[in-house]
Amino acid sequence: MDFNFQIIAEYAPFFAKGVLYTLGISLVGILCGTILGLGMGLGRLIQNPWLRMPFTWYVNFFRGTPLLVQLLIIHYGLMPLFMSPPNPVVSTMVGLSLNAGAYIGEVFRGGIQSIDRGQTEAARSLGMTHAQTMRHVIVPQAFRRMLPPLGNEFIVLLKDSSVASVFATPELLYWGRAAVSQYMRVWEPYVTIALIYLFLTLTLTYLLNYVEKRLNQHDPSQAAKKELRAARGAERHLG
Template identity: 40%
Template structure:
């Protein structure tokens, strides 16, 4: 039981700062691997090979069609029973964010690549470049530039989604706020500060994204 003090706004800070470390770790590592997964499956989604396209489509539709919380429970509780693979809470959290974000990033990649004018592909082939070289040197750099705003939005979404991991006792920002509230029986201040912490992270990110989008519009 935590000692009562009048200034819970200050007393809750150490708890939330500890949770912030896990929130940022899960978000950055998860989205990093999510981008790798999304880039692979996004390119598979534009493949002419029906098997490759089918595999990517199944992954994207399953992940996008099921709640993230259900995916978390499946990875943390279901896999040990199914495969005998025990994942610790942090690993399960990063994997869940990576797989979930990867499905949405795959659609971002697919849309960005397909938005590049077909004439760019034809120009690359006329220069004697192979399909992979055209993608690497001509299409991908242009598509990557267009991906940045939606990738930034996905980062913010994934950051907020980390609050769901408190359901498996990951000590993120929300979990730490809940711990403080349950120990002091004070709820307004800790949960308000939880919201403030998320806003401190997300608002600068949104401002940067808006400025980048305006710069893209001017180009």
């Protein structure tokens, strides 16, 4: 097999530009998706089924339909209502954020539900409101448990951003397809792109593992746990 490195050298600046777009789009998607996912996760915990229903159907729609279909609907159907012509980069960011919000919402819901209910009761006995309990007691402890699936979602989002190349978002795969169209050769562009994605995902995996180890060494919820244990001890003493 003849591997032409000249094609890679010629398109190297475009691949670098594509990497920046891929990282930027993915970062915006995961940040906005995390904020949205927190709301979805809390919404899915509402006891009233009628109030919980919109959050449930949001999650069902974005988890139950292909990402490509969602991006096409957003780019060609939704975004023209706000800008004309629609910007493919903005459409991709919106689509990835909405999609990530559904998956991250389930991560938040599962992480919050994994915390022992007794900690909530002890926090409320200290006079904390529901919002204070979630902020100072439940979420800090749940976050450490949610970090691995959140990191996995970021990696998935990084790879899924390549789908946006279908409507000319100038991310990494877009420039790979441009090289294929120009030279009618698939090995050089696509193998190079695959290796770049592999490098990005492995680097991100290493960073996430490092952060997870650091959090395990310095648990931010220890103070809250000590306070709750003290409160329980006081309750037993008074009892």
